[in-house]
Amino acid sequence: MKDHETFPLIPIKKGQGVWLEDFDGNRYLDAISSWWVNLFGHANPAINAALKDQLDTLEQVIFAGFTHEAAVELAEKLVAITPKGLSRCFYADNGSSAIEVALKMSFHYWRNHGQTQKTKFITLENSYHGETLGALAVGNVQLYKETYAPLLMDVITVPSPDCYHRDPGESWADYSTRRFALMEQALQQHSDTVCAVIIEPLVQCAGNMRMYDPVYLELLRAACDKYNVHLIADEIAVGFGRTGTLFACEQAAISPDFMCLSKGLTGGYLPLSAVLTTDQVYQAFYADYQAMSAFLHSHSYTGNALACRAGLATIDIFQQHGIIEKNKSLAAIMAKATMRFHDHPHVSEVRQTGMMLAIEMVKNKHTREPYPWQERRGLKVYQYALSKGVLLRPLGNVIYFMPPYIVTEEELRLIAEVAWQGIQQAVKD
Numbered sequence: 001m002k003d004h005e006t007f008p009l010i011p012i013k014k015g016q017g018v019w020l021e022d023f024d025g026n027r028y029l030d031a032i033s034s035w036w037v038n039l040f041g042h043a044n045p046a047i048n049a050a051l052k053d054q055l056d057t058l059e060q061v062i063f064a065g066f067t068h069e070a071a072v073e074l075a076e077k078l079v080a081i082t083p084k085g086l087s088r089c090f091y092a093d094n095g096s097s098a099i100e101v102a103l104k105m106s107f108h109y110w111r112n113h114g115q116t117q118k119t120k121f122i123t124l125e126n127s128y129h130g131e132t133l134g135a136l137a138v139g140n141v142q143l144y145k146e147t148y149a150p151l152l153m154d155v156i157t158v159p160s161p162d163c164y165h166r167d168p169g170e171s172w173a174d175y176s177t178r179r180f181a182l183m184e185q186a187l188q189q190h191s192d193t194v195c196a197v198i199i200e201p202l203v204q205c206a207g208n209m210r211m212y213d214p215v216y217l218e219l220l221r222a223a224c225d226k227y228n229v230h231l232i233a234d235e236i237a238v239g240f241g242r243t244g245t246l247f248a249c250e251q252a253a254i255s256p257d258f259m260c261l262s263k264g265l266t267g268g269y270l271p272l273s274a275v276l277t278t279d280q281v282y283q284a285f286y287a288d289y290q291a292m293s294a295f296l297h298s299h300s301y302t303g304n305a306l307a308c309r310a311g312l313a314t315i316d317i318f319q320q321h322g323i324i325e326k327n328k329s330l331a332a333i334m335a336k337a338t339m340r341f342h343d344h345p346h347v348s349e350v351r352q353t354g355m356m357l358a359i360e361m362v363k364n365k366h367t368r369e370p371y372p373w374q375e376r377r378g379l380k381v382y383q384y385a386l387s388k389g390v391l392l393r394p395l396g397n398v399i400y401f402m403p404p405y406i407v408t409e410e411e412l413r414l415i416a417e418v419a420w421q422g423i424q425q426a427v428k429d
């Protein structure tokens with residue numbers, strides 16, 4: 001709040017496509033999709049129309065004992081488009097809640113099978129899964145977690161396959177494979193007491209957009225089967241086309257036991273989340289009332305009708321406009337527009353997975369020594385970019401592009417140019 005005495009909040013009057021406009025008529029290109037949620041632009045005509053129609057039909061209804069058309073249709077669509085084996089859908093109303101649901105459901109599954117000793121979760125170093133207490137506990141970004149540590153359940157944390165740390169000349173696949181040995185070790189040692197491994201497939205987004213190879217997911221799926229442990233794929237950020245495929249798990253041809261979705265699920269319109277799971281998990285809770293084995297987890301706005309309708313309209317756009325195919329050329333344009341960053345004296349790495357591209361700014365390119373966090377150089381990039389009409393919001397010293405899929409080549413080049421100038425400003429003195 002003190003920062004805002006010198007850098008006031010920007011009140012936004014309206015949004016149109018990739019552009020946001022404030023009350024003074026200044027425009028900002030939303031290069032981070034309003035925190036990774038927006039897929040097809042602000043005030044998207046197709047989503048707007050679907051929502052207006054839904055608004056006149058049903059806005060919200062109790063989701064216990066009752067259901068509605070949009071919720072049923074969306075669940076069926078999600079089952080159809082997610083990896084095979086995921087045949088059941090549980091709704092919540094934000095990403096963190098979806099994580100809580102997956103954690104509780106995994107634990108409860110084992111309990112219903114008499115495996116009450118399974119109470120722990122394995123998580124990756126540098127992971128992020130949200131900020132409610134359960135989600136925070138399985139995350140590992142200290143900025144968010146450290147203060148609340150005394151309140152959080154114990155987890156088993158395994159070093160990350162994050163390829164930033166690979167040896168010179170080593171491939172992403174080789175490094176990710178090598179790092180998997182540590183996960184295998186943890187599973188071998190703890191599988192008796194572990195419910196699930198939870199991961200962000202391919203990109204640790206809030207953990208500075210660090211990336212790894214799909215081979216890790218392939219190995220992890222096999223090991224979870226071998227050691228009788230669930231696999232929870234948190235695709236809240238990477239789902240819906242961000243990694244180049246509709247879901248990141250597709251790149252390893254795996255199906256997790258739980259897949260958490262939110263963010264892009266409604267095209268960035270309304271809060272909604274879904275946890276997809278298997279029939280095997282579903283059956284563990286299917287019993288007479290007196291068995292008291294049902295899964296209890298409810299939120300007042302679970303399965304909100306407007307949010308579900310926005311979700312359906314979003315999936316329609318993917319299917320009607322061949323978005324995944326089109327994104328391939330956008331991703332290539334992004335790569336081309338950022339070629340010169342590779343040789344920048346204060347850039348240690350430019351990395352990309354599909355529609356996500358990150359530029360890591362460092363003090364020393366050769367030793368990769370980071371700038372001290374207190375210098376807040378990323379903030380300088382943010383402020384410079386805003387003054388030039390581009391909304392970038394670096395994570396520490398990592399500048400990243402995660403634009404809506406309707407961005408044009410010209411707009412991508414503008415984003416890259418402004419990021420370049422912003423870095424020039426930020427690395428001065």
Ligand SMILES: *Cc1c(COP(=O)(O)O)cnc(C)c1O
Nearest residue numbers: 094095096128129130234236237
């Ligand atoms: C954003 C995010 C969450 C949390 O979602 P919220 O809706 O912000 O609670 C969880 N996991 C990942 C990977 C995320 O990026």
